[in-house]
Amino acid sequence: xxxxxxxxxxxxxxxxxxFDCPSRIIEQTxxxxxxxxxxxxxxxxxCQHCLAVCPPAAVSIFGRDPxxxxxxxxxxxxxxxxxxxxxxxxxxxxxxxxENVDPALLEQLLAALANAPSGVNRRALTxxxxxxxxxxxxxRLRALNGLAxxxxxxxxPAQFAYLxxxxxxxxxxxxxxxxxxxxxLLVVSAAPEAVCPAEDVSLALxxxxxxxxxxxLGAVWCGMAKMTLELLPDLKASMELxxxxxxxxxxxxxxSFRYARTVQRDTAARVHRVTA
Numbered sequence: 661x662x663x664x665x666x667x668x669x670x671x672x673x674x675x676x677x678x679f680d681c682p683s684r685i686i687e688q689t690x691x692x693x694x695x696x697x698x699x700x701x702x703x704x705x706x707c708q709h710c711l712a713v714c715p716p717a718a719v720s721i722f723g724r725d726p727x728x729x730x731x732x733x734x735x736x737x738x739x740x741x742x743x744x745x746x747x748x749x750x751x752x753x754x755x756x757x758x759e760n761v762d763p764a765l766l767e768q769l770l771a772a773l774a775n776a777p778s779g780v781n782r783r784a785l786t787x788x789x790x791x792x793x794x795x796x797x798x799x800r801l802r803a804l805n806g807l808a809x810x811x812x813x814x815x816x817p818a819q820f821a822y823l824x825x826x827x828x829x830x831x832x833x834x835x836x837x838x839x840x841x842x843x844x845l846l847v848v849s850a851a852p853e854a855v856c857p858a859e860d861v862s863l864a865l866x867x868x869x870x871x872x873x874x875x876x877l878g879a880v881w882c883g884m885a886k887m888t889l890e891l892l893p894d895l896k897a898s899m900e901l902x903x904x905x906x907x908x909x910x911x912x913x914x915x916s917f918r919y920a921r922t923v924q925r926d927t928a929a930r931v932h933r934v935t936a
Contacts, residue, residue, distance in 0.1 A: 662701050663723045664710070666693040670718035677710035677719050686710060694719070705781040746870060748922040753878025754840040756913040760793050761844060761877060769871050776864040779855035785864055786849045788899040793843035793913075799895070800839050804830050806892040820891050823884060838884045842911035845885065847899050849907035857906035865910050878915035885909035 664686075666677075671693045678686045678694055685700040696704070710719045717726035730736070738746070770787055778785065790796045808827045810816050816824060826837040839845070848864045850857030865881065872879040886909050889896040901907055 662696060662704055662721055664696045664701075664721045665719075666695070667718040667720075668693050670716045671714075672716055672718075674715065676713045676715065680709050680713045682707060682709065706783075707781045745922065746873060748926075749919065750869065750873045751878070751919050752880040753912075753915045754880055755916045756840065756842050756878065756911075757916045758793065758841070759843065759914060760791075761913060763791065765875060766791055766844075769868065769875060772871055773864060773868050776867040778860040778863065782854050782860070784851040784854040784857075785860060786851075786900070786905075787864075788847040788849065788901065790845040796839070796843055796845060799845065799898070800836065802898075803838065803888050803892065803895055806895060807888065810891060816891065820887055823887055823891065826884075838888055839882070840880065840911055842880075843913040844911065845882075846910045846912060847885075847889075847901065847907050848910075849901055849905040851902070852904045854906075861906055861908050865908060868910060868912075872912050876914070877912055879910050879912040882909045882911050885911065 673688070673691060673693070675688055675694075678688050683700075683703045683705055685696050685703050686694050687697065688694045694710075706722070708721060708724065711721050711724055711726050711729065714726065717729075720726060766789070770789070773787065774783075776785075790799055804827060807816075807823060808831075811824050811827065823838070829835040829837045846865075846868060848861045848868075850860045854860050869879050869881075886907065889899065889901065889907075889909070
């Protein structure tokens with residue numbers, strides 16, 4: 661049941677919820693309030709556009725009270741210059757302070773991340789998080805000892821061979837080539853039934869990257885962590901990554917330094933302008 665309802669006293673009959681519904685299942689007849697026929701409910705993609713677009717907050721769906729949503733006004737979003745600076749200035753951070761991110765801040769970021777876009781609004785994502793640096797240290801040691809054991813047993817495929825540089829770097833030099841000394845790890849995974857799992861995972865991590873930077877944290881996309889998880893099934897299972905799920909990893913934490921300026925690569929991408 662969608663629990664779609666419209667407050668008759670608040671509704672202005674503007675039709676915005678009807679016009680904006682991606683599934684085109686909201687109807688309006690004459691001076692009546694908008695409604696959804698029971699036989700059309702299964703076509704709803706649960707986007708909540710109807711709740712969000714209604715100017716007087718008259719629409720409720722899934723039992724959500726529109727008054728509990730954050731109002732969006734002209735000053736609600738960062739302006740263009742701030743966003744340009746954020747996109748130009750975000751860096752992949754590989755040096756972290758040895759301390760935990762505030763748990764309340766992390767919960768705030770993950771709650772916001774649940775709003776990241778996904779194909780057909782399927783939202784078939786799981787966020788696996790190492791939220792404590794002590795747990796991360798145990799995970800790091802399991803990974804490096806596991807790599808050492810895999811090398812000794814000859815179980816390292818050629819495409820993963822360069823990961824083995826991390827073993828002596830850690831045990832002989834104390835250098836963490838894979839996890840960069842980060843106190844936290846986020847792995848986003850998408851279930852097989854997702855329409856576009858790779859894109860969903862990438863979108864979620866891109867959103868987390870920008871959220872983290874805005875919160876004063878640093879983050880880095882970590883392909884080496886994914887390769888390590890693929891090579892060590894027990895480690896992968898500890899993150900509750902299910903067979904057949906697409907996933908990717910991101911390290912994050914409080915950076916031990918700050919970048920002083922943006923870089924200069926506005927022309928780094930080829931731009932093709934279609935004229936006809």
